[in-house]
Amino acid sequence: MFEKVVVIFSGGMDSYTVLNHALKQGYDVHALTFDYGQRHVKEIEYAKNACEELNVHHKIVDISAINSIIAGSSLTDNIDIPEGHYEAETMQSTVVPNRNMILLSLAVGYAVSLKATKVFYGAHSGDHAIYPDCRPEFVKRMQDVCAIANYDAVDIVVPYLHSDKIEILADGLNMKLDYNKTWTCYNGREKACGKCGACQERLEAFEKNNMTDPLEYEA
Structure with a gap:
């Protein structure tokens, strides 16, 4: 028997x-994808x-009801998505309160x-400045908790924690x-916008790897 693992899979390039x-x-x-009411719900279809193509066990879970108690993020609320490269001051609006702790807790239960x-x-090093739940100290404490939270210990594995998007690509x-x-x-439109921080970081990763992003962009 092969060792079973759960992968939190958004459909984005890092989790892919x-x-x-x-x-x-x-x-x-066993891939686990969450619908938490994100406006870029299109990523779920990609996941x-x-x-299906990789023949991987896949479960999609609707937890969008949490938005009735977790608000204030431009990813889930009617707030404009900031444009331009990742900067702490502008991109903090994309933080979904406690998102990774919630998703990891559910994924551990599934595991x-x-x-x-x-x-x-x-999680990767490019997220450390903006997203507290992608930082090494958060990961370490989640690893400690998940080792004792159940009768069966579950290890939290973050292979690219100290890598940036360029290295991941x-x-x-x-x-x-x-x-x-x-x-x-x-933005969950037909084509990628090319202007939000996520697009900018992705495009930069391809440029630094001397490659052209195969995804279609609006501009």
Whole structure:
């Protein structure tokens, strides 16, 4: 029997790389995607399609009801998505309160029910300045808690915690991954906007790797 693991899979390029990283390591991967009311819900369709193509167990869970108690993020509320490169002052509006703690807690519960030993998620160093729940100290404490929260310990695995998006993309390109199968834009329109912080960071990663992003952009 292969070792079971859960991968939190948004459908974005970071989690797509994590998913394939886990598959390359020979794990029996169970992907878990959350609909938390994000305006870029289009990423869920990309997650579904990727898992079907990879023949990966995939569960999509609707937790959008949490928006009745968690508000104030431009990703879930009627607040303009900031444009331009990732900067702490502008991008803080994209923070969804306590999101990763909530998602990790649910993923760990799922892992315990599956008798899976690990939960993977795609935090990386480019997120550290803006998102507190992507920082090494947060990960360390979640690892400590998840080791004792159930009768069966679950390890939180963050393979790219100390890598930036440029390095993550480089690893994915080495794995011959097709990033046209991922969605990054914070706006859920037909094409990626090319202007929000997520698009800007993605485009920069491709440029630094001397590659052209295969995704179609509005501009």
